[in-house]
Amino acid sequence: MRIFQHVTDIGDLSAALAEAQEVKRNRFAWQNLGHNKTALLIFFNNSLRTRLSTQKAAMNLGMNVIVLDVNQGAWKLETERGVIMDGDKSEHLLEAIPVMASYCDIIGVRSFARFENRADDYEERILNQFIQYSGRPVFFMESATVHPLQAFADLITIEENWKPSNASKPKVVMTWAPHPKALPQAVPNSFAEWMLAADVDFVITHPEGYELDPQFVGSARVEYDQMKAFEGADFVYAKNWSCPGVTRPEDYGKVLDDYHKMMNWTVDAAHMAVTNNAAFLHCLPVRRNMIVTDDVIESPRSLVIPEAANREISAQVVLKRMLESL
Amino acid sequence: MRIFQHVTDIGDLSAALAEAQEVKRNRFAWQNLGHNKTALLIFFNNSLRTRLSTQKAAMNLGMNVIVLDVNQGAWKLETERGVIMDGDKSEHLLEAIPVMASYCDIIGVRSFARFENRADDYEERILNQFIQYSGRPVFFMESATVHPLQAFADLITIEENWKPSNASKPKVVMTWAPHPKALPQAVPNSFAEWMLAADVDFVITHPEGYELDPQFVGSARVEYDQMKAFEGADFVYAKNWSCPGVTRPEDYGKVLDDYHKMMNWTVDAAHMAVTNNAAFLHCLPVRRNMIVTDDVIESPRSLVIPEAANREISAQVVLKRMLESL
Amino acid sequence: MRIFQHVTDIGDLSAALAEAQEVKRNRFAWQNLGHNKTALLIFFNNSLRTRLSTQKAAMNLGMNVIVLDVNQGAWKLETERGVIMDGDKSEHLLEAIPVMASYCDIIGVRSFARFENRADDYEERILNQFIQYSGRPVFFMESATVHPLQAFADLITIEENWKPSNASKPKVVMTWAPHPKALPQAVPNSFAEWMLAADVDFVITHPEGYELDPQFVGSARVEYDQMKAFEGADFVYAKNWSCPGVTRPEDYGKVLDDYHKMMNWTVDAAHMAVTNNAAFLHCLPVRRNMIVTDDVIESPRSLVIPEAANREISAQVVLKRMLESL
Numbered sequence: 001m002r003i004f005q006h007v008t009d010i011g012d013l014s015a016a017l018a019e020a021q022e023v024k025r026n027r028f029a030w031q032n033l034g035h036n037k038t039a040l041l042i043f044f045n046n047s048l049r050t051r052l053s054t055q056k057a058a059m060n061l062g063m064n065v066i067v068l069d070v071n072q073g074a075w076k077l078e079t080e081r082g083v084i085m086d087g088d089k090s091e092h093l094l095e096a097i098p099v100m101a102s103y104c105d106i107i108g109v110r111s112f113a114r115f116e117n118r119a120d121d122y123e124e125r126i127l128n129q130f131i132q133y134s135g136r137p138v139f140f141m142e143s144a145t146v147h148p149l150q151a152f153a154d155l156i157t158i159e160e161n162w163k164p165s166n167a168s169k170p171k172v173v174m175t176w177a178p179h180p181k182a183l184p185q186a187v188p189n190s191f192a193e194w195m196l197a198a199d200v201d202f203v204i205t206h207p208e209g210y211e212l213d214p215q216f217v218g219s220a221r222v223e224y225d226q227m228k229a230f231e232g233a234d235f236v237y238a239k240n241w242s243c244p245g246v247t248r249p250e251d252y253g254k255v256l257d258d259y260h261k262m263m264n265w266t267v268d269a270a271h272m273a274v275t276n277n278a279a280f281l282h283c284l285p286v287r288r289n290m291i292v293t294d295d296v297i298e299s300p301r302s303l304v305i306p307e308a309a310n311r312e313i314s315a316q317v318v319l320k321r322m323l324e325s326l
Numbered sequence: 327m328r329i330f331q332h333v334t335d336i337g338d339l340s341a342a343l344a345e346a347q348e349v350k351r352n353r354f355a356w357q358n359l360g361h362n363k364t365a366l367l368i369f370f371n372n373s374l375r376t377r378l379s380t381q382k383a384a385m386n387l388g389m390n391v392i393v394l395d396v397n398q399g400a401w402k403l404e405t406e407r408g409v410i411m412d413g414d415k416s417e418h419l420l421e422a423i424p425v426m427a428s429y430c431d432i433i434g435v436r437s438f439a440r441f442e443n444r445a446d447d448y449e450e451r452i453l454n455q456f457i458q459y460s461g462r463p464v465f466f467m468e469s470a471t472v473h474p475l476q477a478f479a480d481l482i483t484i485e486e487n488w489k490p491s492n493a494s495k496p497k498v499v500m501t502w503a504p505h506p507k508a509l510p511q512a513v514p515n516s517f518a519e520w521m522l523a524a525d526v527d528f529v530i531t532h533p534e535g536y537e538l539d540p541q542f543v544g545s546a547r548v549e550y551d552q553m554k555a556f557e558g559a560d561f562v563y564a565k566n567w568s569c570p571g572v573t574r575p576e577d578y579g580k581v582l583d584d585y586h587k588m589m590n591w592t593v594d595a596a597h598m599a600v601t602n603n604a605a606f607l608h609c610l611p612v613r614r615n616m617i618v619t620d621d622v623i624e625s626p627r628s629l630v631i632p633e634a635a636n637r638e639i640s641a642q643v644v645l646k647r648m649l650e651s652l
Numbered sequence: 653m654r655i656f657q658h659v660t661d662i663g664d665l666s667a668a669l670a671e672a673q674e675v676k677r678n679r680f681a682w683q684n685l686g687h688n689k690t691a692l693l694i695f696f697n698n699s700l701r702t703r704l705s706t707q708k709a710a711m712n713l714g715m716n717v718i719v720l721d722v723n724q725g726a727w728k729l730e731t732e733r734g735v736i737m738d739g740d741k742s743e744h745l746l747e748a749i750p751v752m753a754s755y756c757d758i759i760g761v762r763s764f765a766r767f768e769n770r771a772d773d774y775e776e777r778i779l780n781q782f783i784q785y786s787g788r789p790v791f792f793m794e795s796a797t798v799h800p801l802q803a804f805a806d807l808i809t810i811e812e813n814w815k816p817s818n819a820s821k822p823k824v825v826m827t828w829a830p831h832p833k834a835l836p837q838a839v840p841n842s843f844a845e846w847m848l849a850a851d852v853d854f855v856i857t858h859p860e861g862y863e864l865d866p867q868f869v870g871s872a873r874v875e876y877d878q879m880k881a882f883e884g885a886d887f888v889y890a891k892n893w894s895c896p897g898v899t900r901p902e903d904y905g906k907v908l909d910d911y912h913k914m915m916n917w918t919v920d921a922a923h924m925a926v927t928n929n930a931a932f933l934h935c936l937p938v939r940r941n942m943i944v945t946d947d948v949i950e951s952p953r954s955l956v957i958p959e960a961a962n963r964e965i966s967a968q969v970v971l972k973r974m975l976e977s978l
Contacts, residue, residue: 028362036680038708048422052392052429056364059390064711066704084941086832086911091937095949095956096700099936102961103704180412259412284425285417289410297421304421309428354688374748378718378755382690385716506738585738610751611743615736623747630747635754 001321003131004139005124005146007190007197013155016317020156023316031062033323038064040104041141044111044126049284049311050141050149054108057315061323066104079125093129101134106322110141113184115253118245121145121184122213137322142186145213150283151190152314155198157307158235161279169199170234171276175226176206177291178262179240182255187283188241189216196220205229207265209256211246226265233275238267238282238291259290268293272301279303327647329457330465330474331450333516333523339481342643346482349642357388359649364390366430367467370437370452375610375637376467376475380434383641387649392430405451419455427460432648436467439510441579444571447471447510448539463648468512471539476609477516478640481524483633484561487605495525496560497602501552502532503617504588505566508581513609514567515542522546531555533591535582537572552591559601564593564608564617585616594619598627605629653973655783656791657776657798659842659849665807668969672808675968683714685975690716692756693793696763696778701936701963702793702801706760709967713975718756731777745781753786758974762793765836767905770897773797773836774865789974794838797865802935803842804966807850809959810887813931821851822886823928827878828858829943830914831892834907839935840893841868848872857881859917861908863898878917885927890919890934890943911942920945924953931955 003009010016023030039058043051051067058065077096078089085092101107109130113121121144130138140148162170172195174188188204193216195202204217205226211217223229230236245252266289272278280292280302288294297304329335336342349356365384369377377393384391403422404415411418427433435456439447447470456464466474488496498521500514514530519542521528530543531552537543549555556562571578592615598604606618606628614620623630655661662668675682691710695703703719710717729748730741737744753759761782765773773796782790792800814822824847826840840856845868847854856869857878863869875881882888897904918941924930932944932954940946949956 036712038711040704048394048417049425052366052394052426055392056390056429059364060362064708066707068700068704078940081946082941085939086942090939091700092940095936095938095960098957099701099960100704102957103708103964284421286421287411287416288404288418289408290412294407305424305428308421308425312429374720374743375751378692378720378752381718382716382755385690386688610747612747613737613742614730614744615734616738620733631750631754634747634751638755 001325002137004148004318007194010152013198017156017159020313020317023320024313027060027316030320033320034061034063037323038066038104039106039108039319040066040068040100041108042068042070044070047110049308050110053311054141054315056312057319060316061319094133097130097133101136105136105326106319107134107136108139108141111143113144115182118249118252137325139318145186146190147186148190149311149314149318150187151194153307153310154191154281155194156310156313157281157303161303162234169201171201171232172235172237173203173205173229173233174237174239175229175267176210177238177240177265177267178259179287179290180259182242182253183240185212185241185244188212188239191237192217192220203229207262209243210241212244213246227271227274230271231274233278236267236275236278236280240291266290266293267296269295272296277301281307284308327651328463330644331472333520336478339524343482343485346639346643349646350639353386353642356646359646360387360389363649364392364430365432365434365645366392366394366426367434368394368396370396373436375634376436379637380467380641382638383645386642387645420459423456423459427462431462431652432645433460433462434465434467437469439470441508444575444578463651465644470510471512472516473512474516475637475640475644476513477520479633479636480517480607481520482636482639483607483629487629488560495527497527497558498561498563499529499531499555499559500563500565501555501593502536503564503566503591503593504585505613505616506585508568508579509566511538511567511570514538514565517563518543518546529555533588535569536567538570539572553597553600556597556600559604562593562601562604562606566617592616592619593622595621598622603627607633610634653977654789656800656970659846662804665850669808669811672965672969675972676965679712679968682972685972686713686715689975690718690756691758691760691971692718692720692752693760694720694722696722699762701960702762705963706793706967708964709971712968713971746785749782749785753788757788757978758971759786759788760791760793763795765796767834770901770904789977791970797838798842799838800842801963801966801970802839803846805959805962806843806933807846808962808965809933809955813955814886821853823853823884824887824889825855825857825881825885826889826891827881827919828862829890829892829917829919830911831939831942832911834894834905835892837864837893837896840864840891843889844869844872855881859914861895862893864896865898879926882923882926885930888919888927888930888932892943918942918945919948921947924948929953933959936960
């Protein structure tokens with residue numbers, strides 16, 4: 001594997017899930033693979049879970065790890081050719097990326113949406129430059145539009161907690177929920193993409209205007225009535241996102257309605273009551289009593305902690321496959 | 327050992343000191359113990375000695391180390407239940423702590439006194455939350471009220487430099503000394519606690535109003551006449567601290583008198599002259615000619631550098647014992 | 653090797669270059685040497701290439717690495733004796749340096765010129781204090797006046813790319829080039845020093861007033877006519893530097909003329925046309941179309957990426973020799 005961005009990059013999902021369980025049973029079994037190999041983790045944005053879980057995964061594999069924090073403000077890279085660089089950008093990416101690549105074997109990059117304009121974010125310029133100019137395998141540690149390490153961990157968690165009864169596959173509902181700030185679409189984009197590729201019955205529910213980009217949600221069923229969407233759900237995946245700007249690009253990155261008016265979208269016991277005793281998932285960090293009530297997130301059906309713990313596993317499978325491809 | 331906070335956590339002091347010497351003689355002898363084990367070191371506050379010595383100790387033991395710097399301002403954790411999290415706190419500790427714990431085997435935390443109010447600091451809310459919610463061994467890398475890695479290193483240093491003559495045990499004097507800023511009581515609290523548990527003759531001297539909390543100083547002898555306290559001392563341990571607020575909680579964290587008036591408390595040659603050729607100790611960093619004069623800290627009887635070097639040893643004993651308890 | 657500052661510290665250059673190639677062929681062959689040895693890398697200033705390449709080199713050798721970022725503003729060290737430390741400096745270097753040294757085996761330090769006054773920078777006070785008080789091998793990761801890891805990498809790159817024809821040795825031209833900010837002289841100082849010691853025909857070209865310090869350039873030929881200097885060059889090494897203040901100390905660290913007036917010094921195709929199909933070198937980061945045009949830096953004769961990659965090799969030779977001296 002040379003790029004980890006989309007669900008298609010991981011290939012057959014059953015094989016990937018089986019490999020995840022193999023890794024989880026014995027996470028130190030592949031240290032010959034990582035011996036004298038170096039992962040460079042580049043953070044243009046803050047990170048807690050991704051930073052820790054990816055370091056842990058790389059060390060599990062016997063790799064060396066170098067973490068590089070790049071203050072997005074302090075280190076501005078020029079990206080255009082022909083520019084006279086007499087301003088605040090002291091280096092061109094055409095030098096910076098190959099140089100960083102020369103000191104490592106595998107590169108992970110985190111770089112969030114900037115919300116300046118939709119096209120800039122959705123063309124994934126920064127990550128694509130790393131893919132194009134580094135000559136190394138590149139994995140996305142959350143980009144402007146995707147967070148595949150999260151979605152893979154989510155899928156692992158769903159598979160571990162799905163106990164088939166009548167239904168042949170679980171009903172998974174991804175629900176928008178209120179939040180005081182404008183958040184990116186990376187997590188819901190990837191979750192949708194992965195669920196559509198997995199063997200689940202997938203439904204998305206959100207207020208009108210928050211339609212996700214078709215490249216990620218494809219033909220997924222969207223149900224604007226949240227309670228109706230929750231009916232019979234086996235897994236509820238809550239997440240806020242700002243307007244993706246699909247129909248009105250000028251609304252991209254906006255919060256369409258004051259969150260105080262949207263508090264009926266908070267996942268609470270009444271919502272969960274109409275589900276099939278659904279498990280609750282969230283990528284974290286989560287704002288309690290905005291996204292989800294205390295009682296739901298603390299209930300025995302809340303999987304948020306094992307879900308976060310599976311971030312180590314998803315990262316390790318990705319790194320393992322990249323090591324195998326070197 | 328699952329918690330390292332108080333002197334009682336280390337058990338028998340003679341055994342701990344013997345183990346410290348064993349570790350010091352061959353610090354790389356326990357790498358099988360730490361192999362594939364990960365220490366997560368979380369810094370809510372700045373650190374030089376603790377950061378370096380604890381990393382070194384963990385690596386001596388063959389552990390993987392992940393250092394996490396948490397800007398206290400940038401990452402505010404909600405600690406109450408029932409709150410609608412629509413403010414500046416984006417994560418609840420009930421999620422954050424178990425998640426961090428899931429990526430490591432042992433957790434060290436540094437979090438200083440905030441001086442907002444005495445009760446908040448003295449109940450050690452942050453550290454206790456890590457103990458309660460992480461499910462991992464937790465050691466204190468200086469908290470609001472204690473700095474046990476320092477006190478253990480101090481004790482090791484005293485033992486290494488005590489040459490019994492007439493007295494069966496050394497006289498150890500902890501003296502307050504002037505400083506331009508308000509400092510926490512963590513270091514004097516722990517030093518007192520450890521000295522009272524050790525086989526030494528312990529005396530504390532400080533201006534009136536700086537009485538330390540009884541939970542740490544217990545029945546220790548307090549001598550308000552500094553020169554009298556120094557008479558016959560074998561070890562002088564200097565440290566500034568702000569008002570502990572024991573009798574007047576409203577004075578907690580205050581500097582009671584302008585330091586210019588207190589400069590007769592600076593440890594100088596005249597003070598040392600009345601001792602039994604005492605060794606000089608300080609936890610560092612130290613402000614010269616405030617806490618201690620150049621000539622005293624540079625004298626052959628100054629042990630501040632080997633004392634700091636013993637921070638690696640105290641940390642390694644603590645980590646070793648925690649590894650043994652996994 | 654106990655100090656790595658000047659070209660003389662590396663000894664015979666042919667031997668050093670041969671060792672560099674040996675390291676490059678098998679960079680993991682000396683891990684017994686670094687086992688259980690710790691490199692402490694202290695950054696008083698920002699770093700990308702040096703930070704990554706030196707970590708990589710140390711890990712290649714099997715060493716443990718601790719990186720310490722010291723915010724120059726936040727951690728001010730007192731350097732004078734006799735001062736009453738009641739200001740903003742909370743620690744004296746006489747304590748700080750030996751303590752840091754006690755937790756490691758080898759120390760690397762980066763500390764740039766401050767441009768406050770020439771004497772302060774050129775006496776290398778900070779680095780010399782590490783040499784004097786640490787008791788450890790100390791290598792310079794760019795200081796106020798030198799950047800020897802860069803110059804060694806430059807020399808390796810020149811040797812790798814010199815294909816003798818008529819001339820018995822290559823003509824190497826170091827040229828000043830325009831830049832919007834005042835930059836230190838560390839890179840040109842070291843490059844000159846290393847080239848003068850190497851078996852090359854060395855020429856320096858710069859506008860009048862930018863004469864480098866004689867301790868570094870010695871009797872090197874200076875040619876003020878840039879195009880004339882370029883004639884027949886085999887290697888062109890471009891770099892901006894501010895006024896070294898050799899003849900007028902009051903001009904130290906200044907940009908003598910507005911860069912807009914100096915743009916004819918930018919290395920472009922017309923410059924390269926008069927060379928002997930010269931290779932282009934620059935230490936990076938480089939401002940395109942100020943220092944060098946896009947077409948020159950992107951041409952097949954541009955060696956800037958392999959030159960940067962050789963930073964790993966130069967650092968590894970230095971660390972290897974320091975390990976051998978322990």
